Amino acid sequence: MRFDVVTLFPEQFRILSGAGVIARALGRDIATLAIWNPRDFASDAQRTVDDRPYGGGPGMVMKVEPLRAAIDSARAAAVRAGCTSRVAYLSPQGHRLTQADMVRIAAAPGWILLTGRYEGVDERLIETQVDEEWSIGDYVLSGGELAAMVVMDAVIRLLPGALGHADSAAQDSYGDGLLDCPHYTRPELVDGLGVPAVLLSGDHAAIERWRHQQALGRTWQRRPDLLRARGLTADEQALLDEFMRGRGGTAVEREPRT
Numbered sequence: 001m002r003f004d005v006v007t008l009f010p011e012q013f014r015i016l017s018g019a020g021v022i023a024r025a026l027g028r029d030i031a032t033l034a035i036w037n038p039r040d041f042a043s044d045a046q047r048t049v050d051d052r053p054y055g056g057g058p059g060m061v062m063k064v065e066p067l068r069a070a071i072d073s074a075r076a077a078a079v080r081a082g083c084t085s086r087v088a089y090l091s092p093q094g095h096r097l098t099q100a101d102m103v104r105i106a107a108a109p110g111w112i113l114l115t116g117r118y119e120g121v122d123e124r125l126i127e128t129q130v131d132e133e134w135s136i137g138d139y140v141l142s143g144g145e146l147a148a149m150v151v152m153d154a155v156i157r158l159l160p161g162a163l164g165h166a167d168s169a170a171q172d173s174y175g176d177g178l179l180d181c182p183h184y185t186r187p188e189l190v191d192g193l194g195v196p197a198v199l200l201s202g203d204h205a206a207i208e209r210w211r212h213q214q215a216l217g218r219t220w221q222r223r224p225d226l227l228r229a230r231g232l233t234a235d236e237q238a239l240l241d242e243f244m245r246g247r248g249g250t251a252v253e254r255e256p257r258t
């Protein structure tokens with residue numbers, strides 16, 4: 001999979017190739033990253049990429065021409081590499097991304113990620129060059145670089161071969177519409193707290209059942225909206241009922257915590 005990122009701060013993306021899962025995936029060409037700096041496409045000696053907003057007001061707006069030229073070059077490079085990429089603008093006004101979106105994004109051959117700064121980019125660039133607008137949450141960052149890196153991290157770890165264990169992404173939170181179960185490691189006793197006995201039993205079927213029940217219970221406690229959207233099989237409802245009874249309530253008696 002190919003990412004082309006349009007950014008005024010190319011050096012920020014070094015963090016991706018520093019260490020960990022994403023660095024390994026980039027090192028093994030599971031994903032590739034090319035960076036395009038709009039300043040390199042500015043036509044004046046000062047390499048101007050922004051200007052004052054029409055109508056006045058605070059802040060600067062990123063200009064169309066250098067951004068469009070950077071996107072054009074990214075598109076051409078992607079095509080030369082045999083990849084047709086759509087353009088996504090990272091924006092607090094975009095569609096708020098979920099894990100399901102990350103799965104969809106990961107299925108595409110490539111993306112050109114446009115990162116804004118200042119007050120954002122000239123609206124006409126969005127109208128003519130951008131296919132999708134993505135937000136990473138209902139808050140405002142000072143630039144789109146971190147947002148682009150968040151998306152790249154969430155997407156690249158889904159690509160085949162990126163994670164050491166083939167199943168790990170599916171077992172993570174949201175993988176099958178549930179939050180993940182709790183995890184424990186050595187030592188067996190920490191500050192007087194032990195490990196659930198079933199995890200020490202060696203009974204793999206019982207461990208599997210416990211983990212699934214914990215995932216259902218956690219999702220019910222913390223994100224009942226996910227459970228409502230996903231629905232439960234009869235077996236899962238029975239597991240959840242048992243989880244709830246263990247905490248002094250039943251499915252019918254107790255409302256999920258919000």
Ligand SMILES: C[S@@+](CC[C@H](N)C(=O)[O-])C[C@H]1O[C@@H](n2cnc3c(N)ncnc32)[C@H](O)[C@@H]1O
Nearest residue numbers: 090091092116119120135136140141143144147
């Ligand atoms: C200071 S923000 C501009 C905010 C813009 N004036 C607004 O209120 O919608 C600068 C850049 O940060 C990025 N950005 C900020 N918050 C974001 C978010 N929640 N998700 C994705 N990108 C974001 C965008 O690329 C944006 O162009």
